[in-house]
Every structure is written in C-alpha cells, then in structure tokens.
Amino acid sequence: MNLEKIKRVPLISYLYRTFHIGYGTCGVCGLPWSNCRSHTVKMSGYDGFFPVCEYCWEHADIKQIKQACTKLYYIWESQGIPPYTIDEMHRAIDRLKAQKGELEMVK
Numbered sequence: 383m384n385l386e387k388i389k390r391v392p393l394i395s396y397l398y399r400t401f402h403i404g405y406g407t408c409g410v411c412g413l414p415w416s417n418c419r420s421h422t423v424k425m426s427g428y429d430g431f432f433p434v435c436e437y438c439w440e441h442a443d444i445k446q447i448k449q450a451c452t453k454l455y456y457i458w459e460s461q462g463i464p465p466y467t468i469d470e471m472h473r474a475i476d477r478l479k480a481q482k483g484e485l486e487m488v489k
C-alpha cells in the first residue's frame with residue numbers, strides 16, 4: 383500500500399483531521415487540505431470549486447465525487463447563497479470526466 387493510499391484509510395484520515403483542525407477537507411477521503419492537494423472543478427472563467435482531492439478525483443467513482451459536491455453545496459447553503467446549484471456542479475463533473483473519456487455518456 384503506498385503512502386497516498388495509507389493516508390486515506392479512515393482512521394489515518396481521522397487522525398490527520400484531529401491534528402489539522404480548521405482546515406477544509408476532501409469530500410471523499412476526509413483529508414484536510416493541508417495534507418492533500420485539492421482538485422478544482424472549473425466552471426466558467428476563473429470560477430470553480432474543489433469538492434475532492436486530486437487522489438480521489440482520480441480514484442473515487444463519479445457517484446462518490448457527486449456526493450462530495452452535494453455535501454459541499456449544503457455547507458455553502460448553511461453559510462449563505464451557494465454559487466452553483468447541485469445540478470450545475472454534477473453536470474460540470476460529467477463534462478470533465480467525459481473530456482477525459484471516463485464517462486461514456488453525458489446527458
């Protein structure tokens with residue numbers, strides 16, 4: 383098991399969070415942004431959002447990534463007005479994954 387995979391074992395990820403309180407976290411593995419690199423989902427221009435880390439963007443399935451988006455949406459909602467709808471976020475993920483050939487069909 384390589385280090386990146388070990389960091390994402392739930393107990394290890396939990397320990398990272400315990401020692402890095404106050405940081406946002408990846409919506410899939412839960413690692414704080416201080417310990418992993420976020421993957422930006424680009425919307426238009428310079429806008430975008432980062433629901434998951436680079437590792438999870440590559441390794442998690444699209445359903446998990448969309449669930450992370452939904453979680454992020456509700457965090458935004460609790461803080462004010464979300465910049466995108468859940469549907470816009472999910473469509474952006476479909477588009478990016480389709481560009482990489484990871485998704486056969488985009489609605």
Ligand SMILES: [Zn+2]
Nearest residue numbers: 408411435438
């Ligand atoms: Zn992650």
